[in-house]
Amino acid sequence: MTVARSCETSQHLTASGPITYLASADADVPCRKGTCDTVTDHASLLQACASGDRSALKTLLDAEGGRMLGVARRMLRRQDLAEDATQESFVLIWRRAGQYDPQRGSARAWIYTILRNRCLTLLRNAGREELLDPAALETASDSATLETAYHRLDLTNDLRQCLETLEPDKRMAILSSYVLGYSHGEIAGRMGAPLGSVKAWVRRGLLKLRECLS
Amino acid sequence: MSERPLDERIDELVVGLADEAETEALEALCARDPAVAARVERARLRYGALDDTADTLEIPATLWTRIAGALDAPVETAARVRENVVDLSTVRRQATRWRATALSGVAAALLLAVMLGWVLMATPQPSVIAVLLDAGGAPVALVEGSVDNTTRVTLLERAQVPDDRVMQVWTKPDDDGPPVSLGLLAEGNSRTLSLPGFPPPHANQLYEITYEPLGGSPTNLPTGPIHGVGQAQAPVY
Structure with a gap:
C-alpha cells in the first residue's frame, strides 16, 4: 500500500483567467506570466493538479516534458517507448499529485522519480534485449x-x-x-x-x- | 539484505539498482519514518543533476492529446474510490431533512437501535480474517471480512491516537489497485464497517489502519502513520 503524506493546501483559482504557476519570491502564491521569474514552480503546479486543474498538468508537460522525454529516451532508447513512458508518467503525476508533500522534498525530484521508476519497470519487465533493435545494442x-x-x-x-x-x-x-x-x-x-x-x-x-x- | 547499511540500500534504490522487493521495502520504510524519507530525498537530489544531462527533446504535438485521453479514460477502481468519499454537505442536508420531518428524537433513536441490531445480527460468518500488526510486530487489530462486504474491526489494544488524528481503515480489493477506505474508527473503538459495490474480500487481501487528519484522509488515500497492517487469510471452517 503506498502511503504518502498529502498536501493540505490547495491552489485557489481566480475567476479572472488562467493562472500560470511560476515561481515568485513567495513560492506559495501563483502569479501571472510576466510578473515574476520564469522558473517553473513545480510544487504549485502539483498542488493545482491535485485540485483538478488540467492546465497545470499541461504547463508541467510544456516545462518539463522535453527533458523527461530525453531521460526516458536515453534509458529506453526508443522514441515510441520513451513517449509511452512519459505519457504514463504524466498520468501517474496527475493521479498521485495529492500525495506529494512539499514538506518532504523537491517537486521536480518527485516527478523525475515517477518517470525513472516507470522506465525501470518497463526495462525490467520487458527485458532490455526485447526492447532494442540490434543496432542499438x-x-x-x-x-x-x-x-x-x-x-x-x-x-x-x-x-x-x-x-x-x-x-x-x-x-x-x-x-x-x-x-x-x-x-x-x-x-x-x-x-x-x-x-x-x-x-x-x-x-x-x-x-x-x-x-x-x- | 536488510542487514546492509541503510545508506547503501538508499544509494542502490536511487541509482536504480534495487530490485522490486527491495524498492517496496524501502518505500514502506520511508512512509513510516520521515528521517529515512529525508535521506532518500537527499540522495535523489545528489544524483538528480544527471537527469539534466539528458537531451531536451521536442514534445510531439500528440503527447498532450494522449495524456488528456488517458485522464479521461475510466479507471474503474479510481471511480469506485471516489464514490466512497463521504460528501459531508449531503450528509448535512440529510440531517436537516431529518429534523424537518415530524420524527421525534426518540423515534429516530429507536429506529437506529433497530437498524444496528439488524446489522449486527445479519453479519454473516467471516470469509477472510486478518490480524493487523504494528511496526514492532505486535497484533493491534483483528479484521473479519464477509462476502457481503461487511468488515468487523476489533481493536486488540487501546490505540494511542494523536488528538488531531482519527483511525481510518483501508483495504485493497484489487491487489494492484489503489487502497480504498472502509471508514473511520472515530470513537477509537471496534466497529463493523460496510463497503458496498466491491467484490467480496479474498485471501491475501491487504488491510491497514492509519492515523489520518480528523474527518479522514483529505486525499482519500492513506497519508498518515500506520497503526497496523496485515494480509487476510481464509479461515478453515
Missing part, C-alpha cells in the same frame, strides 16, 4: 552516452567532482545504472565479471561517492 554507443552525460555535468557540481575521484570503470558502472538503467546483472554481463563481485565492487564505488558527497 552496441556497447560503444552506450559508452558514448555515458561519457556525454558525465561531461555535461557542471564542473562545479558536487556529483561531478566526486565521480572524478572514482576509477573510470567504477564511475561508468554507476553512471550506467542511473543513466541507462543497467541492473547489476547487465553491468556484470558487459564487464564479463561474476555478479557477486560486481555487486560488491559497485557498492564500494557508491560508498566512496557517498563519503565524498557528504
Whole structure:
C-alpha cells in the first residue's frame, strides 16, 4: 500500500483567467506570466493538479516534458517507448499529485522519480534485449552516452567532482545504472565479471561517492 | 539484505539498482519514518543533476492529446474510490431533512437501535480474517471480512491516537489497485464497517489502519502513520 503524506493546501483559482504557476519570491502564491521569474514552480503546479486543474498538468508537460522525454529516451532508447513512458508518467503525476508533500522534498525530484521508476519497470519487465533493435545494442554507443552525460555535468557540481575521484570503470558502472538503467546483472554481463563481485565492487564505488558527497 | 547499511540500500534504490522487493521495502520504510524519507530525498537530489544531462527533446504535438485521453479514460477502481468519499454537505442536508420531518428524537433513536441490531445480527460468518500488526510486530487489530462486504474491526489494544488524528481503515480489493477506505474508527473503538459495490474480500487481501487528519484522509488515500497492517487469510471452517 503506498502511503504518502498529502498536501493540505490547495491552489485557489481566480475567476479572472488562467493562472500560470511560476515561481515568485513567495513560492506559495501563483502569479501571472510576466510578473515574476520564469522558473517553473513545480510544487504549485502539483498542488493545482491535485485540485483538478488540467492546465497545470499541461504547463508541467510544456516545462518539463522535453527533458523527461530525453531521460526516458536515453534509458529506453526508443522514441515510441520513451513517449509511452512519459505519457504514463504524466498520468501517474496527475493521479498521485495529492500525495506529494512539499514538506518532504523537491517537486521536480518527485516527478523525475515517477518517470525513472516507470522506465525501470518497463526495462525490467520487458527485458532490455526485447526492447532494442540490434543496432542499438552496441556497447560503444552506450559508452558514448555515458561519457556525454558525465561531461555535461557542471564542473562545479558536487556529483561531478566526486565521480572524478572514482576509477573510470567504477564511475561508468554507476553512471550506467542511473543513466541507462543497467541492473547489476547487465553491468556484470558487459564487464564479463561474476555478479557477486560486481555487486560488491559497485557498492564500494557508491560508498566512496557517498563519503565524498557528504 | 536488510542487514546492509541503510545508506547503501538508499544509494542502490536511487541509482536504480534495487530490485522490486527491495524498492517496496524501502518505500514502506520511508512512509513510516520521515528521517529515512529525508535521506532518500537527499540522495535523489545528489544524483538528480544527471537527469539534466539528458537531451531536451521536442514534445510531439500528440503527447498532450494522449495524456488528456488517458485522464479521461475510466479507471474503474479510481471511480469506485471516489464514490466512497463521504460528501459531508449531503450528509448535512440529510440531517436537516431529518429534523424537518415530524420524527421525534426518540423515534429516530429507536429506529437506529433497530437498524444496528439488524446489522449486527445479519453479519454473516467471516470469509477472510486478518490480524493487523504494528511496526514492532505486535497484533493491534483483528479484521473479519464477509462476502457481503461487511468488515468487523476489533481493536486488540487501546490505540494511542494523536488528538488531531482519527483511525481510518483501508483495504485493497484489487491487489494492484489503489487502497480504498472502509471508514473511520472515530470513537477509537471496534466497529463493523460496510463497503458496498466491491467484490467480496479474498485471501491475501491487504488491510491497514492509519492515523489520518480528523474527518479522514483529505486525499482519500492513506497519508498518515500506520497503526497496523496485515494480509487476510481464509479461515478453515
